[in-house]
Amino acid sequence: MALGAAALMPGAASAAQPPSAPLPLDQLRLFAEVFGQIKHEYVEPVDDDKLLTAAIKGMVSSLDPHSAYLDKNDFQDMQEQVTGRFAGIGIETGVEDDLIKVIAPIDDTPAFRAGIRSGDLITRIDDKAVEGMTPDQASALMRGTPGTKVTLTIYRKSEDRTFPLTITRATIKLQSVKTAVPAPGYAYVRITSFQERTTPDLAAKLGVIARQQPDLKGLILDLRNNGGGLVESSVGVASAFLPRNSVVVTTNGQVEYSKRAYRDSYAYYRLSSFASDPLQNEPAIFKTVPMIVLTNAYTASASEIVAGALQDAHRAVILGKTTFGKGSVQTSVPLTSRSALRLTTAYYYTPSGRSIQDIGIRPDIAVDQYADGDPDDALVTREADYPNHLANIQDPNEKKELEARQQDRIEQMRLLEEHSDKETPEQRQKDRDRAPVEFGSSDDFMLQQALNKLQGKPVLESKALLERRLAQSEPPPSQAASVEH
Known part of the structure; x- marks a missing residue:
């Protein structure tokens, strides 16, 4: 199932399309000539439908990593992603x-x-x-x-x-909303993807939390490894924690229907899978309770909408790693009864007007996934690493920044190889056997740091970040603050 960062899909376009430019006849004749050559001279017969579908898919996929032509199977897969049920x-x-x-x-x-x-x-x-x-x-x-x-x-x-x-x-x-009690007086909510039922499921879970913990002191919203989903659902999740009628995200593209602002009100997160506002009777505590949002490099698309909205509103502290950096909107347009076009139609922006395309949401507090650091960060691929990614139109220095990032990755990988060469066979085996973090467990280092922050205890920041600060003789924020006081 391909959710990933390619599944931020508002409703199909319904507004009038802009006037079309004249068709490029010379290029269409060239296409017809190539098609004819393949049909007559290829080593074996090729089915017309297969050949034309491949041509359409190639044309659309060349645009960016998230636009796609969806045939019958692809369209069914997309529907499964939205409903949260598949085989x-x-x-x-x-x-x-x-x-x-x-x-x-x-x-x-x-x-x-x-x-x-x-x-x-x-x-x-x-x-x-x-x-x-x-x-x-x-x-x-x-x-x-x-x-x-x-x-x-x-x-x-x-x-x-x-x-x-x-x-x-x-x-x-898929159960997109999961909850736990990491410590008395604190709640943990993990959202794995943004589906049709995410907002009502979240509302129900928050109601249970409020009944079980009437003296709630803090809430941790976990968006790690959340690859995205429906924009309406992300607006609904942000709405659970923002003041009514706040702007959650804005979008802007070439055509009129792509220029809009999504607000914290039912009209903007309503979906056909629920008949009334699931947040109508939400306990008031969730509008004010101290919040931490956990992110990592696999927090993408709709997840970045939520993180950016809560960060801009100063409603939550973002803790963890810089997110994936997918700041574009895909609109799904039915073409026939068996196919659809998923087309990138807009950039999206946080309420303050930031585009996170290629950049991502940077955490307020950088924290590693593991207590001993994350040496494999150099291997992580983000939106900016795709060869046909969209540019960040707000950043005139993007090309230089991406080149610097690539050089930094090369250096990190060199250091990683040097470290691996110095390890004993026993140490290498220990690295191989290290289990992935179970999000929400007592062994979840990032979660424990979030609890520390909510409880006013020291937070252990990212080792790589601290090492860079030491190299630059820059004190960490906690030290700088103590000097000021």
Whole structure:
């Protein structure tokens, strides 16, 4: 299932389209000539529908990483993403180095239980090499009847090894909202994706929290590994914590229907899956309770809308890592009864007018995922690393910044290799055996730092950030503040 960063989809365009420019007849004649040559001279017959579908998909996918032509199977897959029910193994995918990259295993699914990790690269699905496949094509191969098996060949960069993993498919029923009590008086809410039922499910969970903890002291909203979803659902989630009628996100594109502001009111987060405002009777405490939002590099798209809105309103402290940086809106337009066009139609902006395209939401407090640091950060791919990503039109220095980022990544990878060369075999094995963080558990280092912040205790900032500050002789904010006092 390909959720990833490509699933921020408001309703289909209904406004009038701009007048079309004249068709480029010379290029269309060239296309027809190439089509004819393939039909008559290719080594074996090619089906017209297959050839034309491939041409359309190539045309649309060349625009940016998130626009796509959706055939019948792709369209069904998109519907499954929105409703939160599908048959498969449960991973969110993207593309890296022409291979299928695991953005994140979805909690409590066969892939999660089998040990697939964020950042794993899939090189084969059963007997098929995935090189050159789109996430949607790979998703179609991984879907199947519950109870059947699929074998993935995985390359894990952090361990520099390739291995097979056989997983039994199941019916995946995604619960996008999960809660826990990490400490007395504090609530933890994790949102895994933004689906049709996310806002009403969140409202119900918040009601339970308020009844069980009437003296709530703080709330942690976890958006890590959340690859996005419906823009209306992200507006609904932000609305649960913002003052009524606040601006949550604005969008701006070439056509009139793409220019709009989404506010914290029912009209902007209403979906057909619920008949009345699920936040109408929300306990007032959630508008004022101290909040921390957890983010990482796989916090993408609709998740970045929520993080940016809460950060701009000074409603929550963002703690963790810089987010993915997908600041574009995709509109799904039905073409026929069996196909649709998912087209990037706008950039989105935080309430203060920031575009996070390629940049992401930077945390107020940078914290690592692991207590001993995150050396594998150099291996993380973000929106800016895609070769055909959209530019950030607010940033005139983007090209230089991206070049500097690439040089920094190369240096980090060199240092990572040097560190690996110095490790003993026992240390390397320990690194390989390190289990991925179970979000929301007592071993979740980032969550513990969020609790520390809410409780007024010291927070252990990112080791890499502290090392850079030391190299630049720059005191961390906590030290600077103590000097001022």
